[in-house]
Amino acid sequence: MPLSFTLAPIDYVILAIYFLFVLGIGWALKSKVTGSADFFLSGRSIPGWITGLAFLSANLGAQEVMGMAASGAQYGITTSHFYWIGAIPAMVFLGLFMMPFYYGSKAHSVPEYLRMRYDEKTRAFNAGTFAVMTIFSSGISLYALAKLLEVLLGWNFHFSVLLSGAIVLIYIFLGGLTSAIYNEVLQFFMIVFGFAPLAYLGLKDVGGWTGLKARLIPVAQEHHFAPGTWTESWRHLGAASANPMGVEWFGLAMGLGFVLSFGYWCTDFLVVQRAMAADSMSSARRTPLIAAFPKMLFPFLVILPGMVAIALVQGRHLSLPANADGSLNYNMVIPVMLARYFPPGLLGLGFTALMASFMSGMAGNVTAFNTVWTYDLYQSYIAPKRSDAHYLWMGRMATIFGVLVSVGAAYLAAKFNNIMNLLQLIFAFVNAPLFATFLLGMFWRRANGNGAFFGLLGGTLCAAAHHGLTLPAGEAVGIKGGWLGLVLHTYPSEMAQNFWTAIFAFSTCFLTTAAVSLAGKHNRSDAELKGLVYSLTPKPAAEIEPWYQKPAVLAGIVLAATLALNLIFA
Amino acid sequence: MDLDLRWPLGLIFTLFGAILTGFGLMSDPSLYRRSLDINVNTVWGVVVLIFGLAMLGLAFRAKKRGKP
Numbered sequence: 195m196p197l198s199f200t201l202a203p204i205d206y207v208i209l210a211i212y213f214l215f216v217l218g219i220g221w222a223l224k225s226k227v228t229g230s231a232d233f234f235l236s237g238r239s240i241p242g243w244i245t246g247l248a249f250l251s252a253n254l255g256a257q258e259v260m261g262m263a264a265s266g267a268q269y270g271i272t273t274s275h276f277y278w279i280g281a282i283p284a285m286v287f288l289g290l291f292m293m294p295f296y297y298g299s300k301a302h303s304v305p306e307y308l309r310m311r312y313d314e315k316t317r318a319f320n321a322g323t324f325a326v327m328t329i330f331s332s333g334i335s336l337y338a339l340a341k342l343l344e345v346l347l348g349w350n351f352h353f354s355v356l357l358s359g360a361i362v363l364i365y366i367f368l369g370g371l372t373s374a375i376y377n378e379v380l381q382f383f384m385i386v387f388g389f390a391p392l393a394y395l396g397l398k399d400v401g402g403w404t405g406l407k408a409r410l411i412p413v414a415q416e417h418h419f420a421p422g423t424w425t426e427s428w429r430h431l432g433a434a435s436a437n438p439m440g441v442e443w444f445g446l447a448m449g450l451g452f453v454l455s456f457g458y459w460c461t462d463f464l465v466v467q468r469a470m471a472a473d474s475m476s477s478a479r480r481t482p483l484i485a486a487f488p489k490m491l492f493p494f495l496v497i498l499p500g501m502v503a504i505a506l507v508q509g510r511h512l513s514l515p516a517n518a519d520g521s522l523n524y525n526m527v528i529p530v531m532l533a534r535y536f537p538p539g540l541l542g543l544g545f546t547a548l549m550a551s552f553m554s555g556m557a558g559n560v561t562a563f564n565t566v567w568t569y570d571l572y573q574s575y576i577a578p579k580r581s582d583a584h585y586l587w588m589g590r591m592a593t594i595f596g597v598l599v600s601v602g603a604a605y606l607a608a609k610f611n612n613i614m615n616l617l618q619l620i621f622a623f624v625n626a627p628l629f630a631t632f633l634l635g636m637f638w639r640r641a642n643g644n645g646a647f648f649g650l651l652g653g654t655l656c657a658a659a660h661h662g663l664t665l666p667a668g669e670a671v672g673i674k675g676g677w678l679g680l681v682l683h684t685y686p687s688e689m690a691q692n693f694w695t696a697i698f699a700f701s702t703c704f705l706t707t708a709a710v711s712l713a714g715k716h717n718r719s720d721a722e723l724k725g726l727v728y729s730l731t732p733k734p735a736a737e738i739e740p741w742y743q744k745p746a747v748l749a750g751i752v753l754a755a756t757l758a759l760n761l762i763f764a
Numbered sequence: 765m766d767l768d769l770r771w772p773l774g775l776i777f778t779l780f781g782a783i784l785t786g787f788g789l790m791s792d793p794s795l796y797r798r799s800l801d802i803n804v805n806t807v808w809g810v811v812v813l814i815f816g817l818a819m820l821g822l823a824f825r826a827k828k829r830g831k832p
Contacts, residue, residue, distance in 0.1 A: 540804050543808075
């Protein structure tokens with residue numbers, strides 16, 4: 195089966211209409227951007243359902259659609275832990291416990307919250323690492339998209355990088371955060387409408403869930419695992435050697451479920467920025483909870499097609515392209531499945547959805563970057579006390595700069611096979627220690643600025659040291675680990691190594707912050723910490739809202755449904 | 765922000781729904797061998813069309829009530 199597929203004229207029509215709308219939204223919002231608060235914060239005026247879907251969509255980048263389908267093929271339903279353990283609990287925690295501090299503190303960004311709670315150096319450290327990380331992530335999205343267009347449609351790689359970068363640049367440059375958020379919601383619906391038929395047709399083709407389970411038994415056996423390994427999410431996590439992901443339940447629950455997940459969803463400004471644009475405290479708290487509903491169903495949209503694909507490959511009904519070393523290129527699962535099941539027309543919709551997913555991931559990073567750069571680095575350290583118009587101008591310049599550097603990062607990203615692992619690695623270095631800083635900052639008033647700063651520094655260094663001293667099985671010393679010249683431990687998989695890097699980084703940051711804080715003095719009085727620390731903040735008066743809009747009720751429903759999904763697919 | 769997002773959402777999905785449904789009704793059935801002999805363009809086109817129209821309806825209703 196040929197790897198490339200041909201788009202019919204109708205598919206190009208759909209693609210063209212989509213991009214007209216994307217640019218049109220930016221154009222329509224242009225006149226609404228009158229100051230920097232509109233550009234960076236959407237003037238705090240967006241309803242909860244829109245920020246909620248944008249919250250989800252900003253994360254729907256390259257790692258989500260292509261990477262999760264790839265993991266679905268490679269590891270089976272265990273991949274759903276990235277949703278049911280690795281996202282939902284953290285999203286609920288953000289909505290219930292952390293959003294009141296973020297939104298209530300009136301900070302513009304996550305680093306600014308750190309300045310209010312701790313001190314200037316903690317903010318500078320976080321703003322700097324975060325800015326680098328967003329550009330990296332944005333570059334990965336861009337790379338993956340251009341590579342895809344090159345492989346599937348034969349488009350020139352350099353042309354694709356520049357074209358995609360230019361589209362994202364234009365709509366953010368014009369409409370700022372609102373434009374990014376509106377487009378993310380549009381992208382969300384594109385992805386749902388573009389991929390839902392794929393999951394349905396794939397599942398129907400293999401004889402439903404029962405048929406799929408039966409067909410995945412030989413897949414598991416071929417890899418020398420128990421028959422149900424690909425379709426049971428918990429039963430084979432007793433030992434790292436019993437599942438293809440190479441992780442055991444503790445590493446998964448602590449590394450992914452606690453450290454990486456809470457570190458990402460609760461402290462990454464990329465997603466938190468969406469909630470901060472909400473029109474009220476109540477909408478801000480509902481944002482991650484609204485996002486959690488579609489999030490828990492996404493495994494059916496993106497992981498399921500991967501599982502169907504590997505079942506078809508096993509039965510020789512489908513072939514995946516191979517990498518240079520002869521292994522299967524799992525990242526191509528979604529395009530191969532689209533080409534197999536979608537006729538012209540629907541193929542246009544599915545293909546456009548795929549492009550949309552890359553652009554939303556990239557745009558989310560660019561808007562987070564331009565805000566952190568302008569507020570937390572430029573305004574704070576380079577050019578304070580300039581006019582609002584000047585900062586608005588700088589925000590637009592930062593958008594151009596961010597896109598240009600992303601283009602550079604896109605060429606760097608070419609080194610990695612599985613996109614998601616690279617992202618996990620970056621998050622482990624930067625985000626994993628960060629959650630300890632927030633946890634202590636929000637719930638322990640004794641934590642001080644020196645503690646936070648040295649904790650973050652120690653945590654990030656520990657992450658680097660752990661990565662530099664360990665190696666996943668079968669990998670060469672280099673970018674995958676062991677680069678400190680000594681390999682102290684070999685993990686069964688890259689994923690297990692990442693989870694444990696995160697656990698070590700978090701623990702180091704937690705302990706260092708606590709120890710340094712206890713050894714030093716308070717650097718903030720209780721009055722200054724009001725609104726920033728849990729015990730010093732008056733509980734928000736219950737807003738008058740119908741029961742189905744109350745954050746606690748929504749959280750209860752989300753958690754119960756997630757538990758049910760875990761049990762059904764245990 | 766006074767651009768109601770439901771307008772562009774409604775417009776684009778109404779347009780996509782209409783295109784898919786129209787194309788599905790006119791196209792040769794042999795196109796659908798790969799989609800398990802289901803005319804997915806028509807079926808899914810109608811679903812997308814209904815979603816688009818519903819969004820337009822909601823946007824229209826909000827406009828009539830004078831809310832942004």
